[in-house]
Amino acid sequence: MPLSEIRITLPAWVERFVAWQEPCVSAEARMALAIGLARANVEGGTGGPFGAAVFDLVTHRPVAVGVNLVQSAQNAVLHAEIVALMLAQATLGRYTLNAPGLNPHALVTSCEPCAMCLGALLWSGVRELECGATRADAARIGFDEGPVFAASYAYLAARGVGVRLEVRRAAAAAVLEDYRQSDGTIYNG
Amino acid sequence: MPLSEIRITLPAWVERFVAWQEPCVSAEARMALAIGLARANVEGGTGGPFGAAVFDLVTHRPVAVGVNLVQSAQNAVLHAEIVALMLAQATLGRYTLNAPGLNPHALVTSCEPCAMCLGALLWSGVRELECGATRADAARIGFDEGPVFAASYAYLAARGVGVRLEVRRAAAAAVLEDYRQSDGTIYNG
Numbered sequence: 001m002p003l004s005e006i007r008i009t010l011p012a013w014v015e016r017f018v019a020w021q022e023p024c025v026s027a028e029a030r031m032a033l034a035i036g037l038a039r040a041n042v043e044g045g046t047g048g049p050f051g052a053a054v055f056d057l058v059t060h061r062p063v064a065v066g067v068n069l070v071q072s073a074q075n076a077v078l079h080a081e082i083v084a085l086m087l088a089q090a091t092l093g094r095y096t097l098n099a100p101g102l103n104p105h106a107l108v109t110s111c112e113p114c115a116m117c118l119g120a121l122l123w124s125g126v127r128e129l130e131c132g133a134t135r136a137d138a139a140r141i142g143f144d145e146g147p148v149f150a151a152s153y154a155y156l157a158a159r160g161v162g163v164r165l166e167v168r169r170a171a172a173a174a175v176l177e178d179y180r181q182s183d184g185t186i187y188n189g
Numbered sequence: 190m191p192l193s194e195i196r197i198t199l200p201a202w203v204e205r206f207v208a209w210q211e212p213c214v215s216a217e218a219r220m221a222l223a224i225g226l227a228r229a230n231v232e233g234g235t236g237g238p239f240g241a242a243v244f245d246l247v248t249h250r251p252v253a254v255g256v257n258l259v260q261s262a263q264n265a266v267l268h269a270e271i272v273a274l275m276l277a278q279a280t281l282g283r284y285t286l287n288a289p290g291l292n293p294h295a296l297v298t299s300c301e302p303c304a305m306c307l308g309a310l311l312w313s314g315v316r317e318l319e320c321g322a323t324r325a326d327a328a329r330i331g332f333d334e335g336p337v338f339a340a341s342y343a344y345l346a347a348r349g350v351g352v353r354l355e356v357r358r359a360a361a362a363a364v365l366e367d368y369r370q371s372d373g374t375i376y377n378g
Binding site for chain 1: 193198207209251252260262271280284304305306308309312314333340
């Protein structure tokens with residue numbers, strides 16, 4: 001019988017890993033969390049080398065976080081960014097984080113988003129995207145980011161989404177490189 | 190406390206709506222299911238005017254289906270295509286439907302996929318995409334499909350994903366038009 005329900009659960013270590021009450025005022029501090037999640041996800045054996053977080057840009061606290069769960073959950077949609085965005089929307093009870101009365105939010109990701117995640121962040125209502133490693137860093141170890149073009153970023157800009165690239169890039173790319181060195185699986189469709 | 194789990198559930202009417210054992214040999218027959226799901230989703234008050242299904246292209250039976258759950262689940266990721274792809278992967282227990290030993294699969298959607306869903310179908314391993322209404326049909330009633338370009342479809346083709354557009358387009362577009370006439374919510378990010 002085909003399934004009619006899916007349950008998506010963060011690994012147990014994640015909740016303890018995050019300092020939920022600690023403000024991260026700088027982009028670098030926010031990125032440290034995303035990179036830390038990526039590294040811990042590999043070390044914990046719970047998924048691929050990618051981490052993400054949604055931050056409230058007024059309190060500067062994380063609202064939700066995500067790690068890559070593609071292999072552990074056998075679900076190709078569960079990139080770190082998708083997990084973080086879905087959990088942020090569930091936490092706030094709103095399908096858009098740009099709803100009236102909400103503070104602006106940022107999606108912080110340890111690596112530039114793939115085509116799927118770039119689309120998802122547009123629909124999520126986040127006002128800012130902050131990225132660590134680049135598309136080239138991901139491609140170097142064999143991960144395909146899909147049909148993302150300069151015009152895709154122009155699309156974000158035209159809708160008022162700010163973009164910061166290469167935040168702590170070296171540290172973020174090192175997680176990818178270490179993953180390759182450890183013979184981590186490269187799972188494209 | 191931030192959430193660490195999400196549960197995604199199809200509306201109760203869906204399981205009864207689908208003739209799971211009935212082969213749909215033609216693209217038109219497969220599309221009839223996707224369009225039927227889209228219309229029933231609006232009529233049932235369970236979401237937006239979009240439906241999708243993943244079909245096994247050897248048995249021609251549906252493996253999983255999806256409807257738009259953005260508003261009902263307060264989750265902007267839950268486009269019909271994403272729901273169908275996640276449920277297909279869960280049903281088969283594989284993050285890629287292109288895994289060795291599996292039959293080829295098609296994603297059938299009542300409307301051309303947005304940027305997020307186009308990325309997701311690439312990672313899902315489906316070998317074919319079949320679409321009903323066009324991007325222009327969706328835009329006419331106010332839905333934004335995001336950064337999808339001719340180059341995006343070239344990207345699919347280069348990875349061996351076949352594409353059939355405008356399958357039963359008139360019937361598919363009529364669902365969108367009826368949704369507008371009934372003052373359905375247009376929920377962009």
